[in-house]
Amino acid sequence: MTTREQKIAAKVAQFAGIAEAEVAAALNAPDNNLPKKRGDVATYDAREILLSMGEWGAVILTAENIEISAQVRGACIVLRDAIIQTSTIRISMPQIYNATATLLGGLVAAGVMTDSTRNALMALADVPQSWAEMEGVGAVTTRDVGIARGNL
Numbered sequence: 001m002t003t004r005e006q007k008i009a010a011k012v013a014q015f016a017g018i019a020e021a022e023v024a025a026a027l028n029a030p031d032n033n034l035p036k037k038r039g040d041v042a043t044y045d046a047r048e049i050l051l052s053m054g055e056w057g058a059v060i061l062t063a064e065n066i067e068i069s070a071q072v073r074g075a076c077i078v079l080r081d082a083i084i085q086t087s088t089i090r091i092s093m094p095q096i097y098n099a100t101a102t103l104l105g106g107l108v109a110a111g112v113m114t115d116s117t118r119n120a121l122m123a124l125a126d127v128p129q130s131w132a133e134m135e136g137v138g139a140v141t142t143r144d145v146g147i148a149r150g151n152l
Helices: 002-015 020-028 044-051 056-064 070-085 093-111 116-124 131-135 142-148
Strands: none
Touching: 002 020, 002 044, 002 093, 002 131, 002 142, 020 116, 020 131, 020 142, 044 056, 044 070, 044 142
C-alpha cells in the first residue's frame, strides 16, 4: 500500500456508513476547519475592501501628491496600479506575499491605511483547503474510497 493509499484509508475509516461518493466529495471539498492555504487574490476583492473601508481615496490622493515622500508615494502607485491594471495578485508566491506585506505595512506606518484594512487585505490570501489538498494526495475518487474500504 502506498503512502497515498495509507493516508486515504486512515481518513476513510472515520466515515463508516457513509456512501463512497459522499466520502470522496467530503475529502475534496474546501474545509474551513482545516488550516488555510495561501491563494492568489482577485484584485476586485482587494479594491472592494479598500472602497468599503474608505481608504481607496487616500491611496489615490497619496499616489498623486508630489509633496509626499517618494517611498510612500511609490507604494501607493504600486498598490493603485496593481489593483487597476491586473486581475490577480499572485500572492501565493512567497516573494510576492512578503513584498505585499512590506508594502502594506509601510502604508500603515505612513498613515495612509489602517491596521484593520491591511489585515483584511492580507487575509484575502488565506483560503480554505480540502483534506486532500492539505495531505497532498490529489483528488480522492469514489474508487479510492472503495479501495480503502477493501471493496475493490
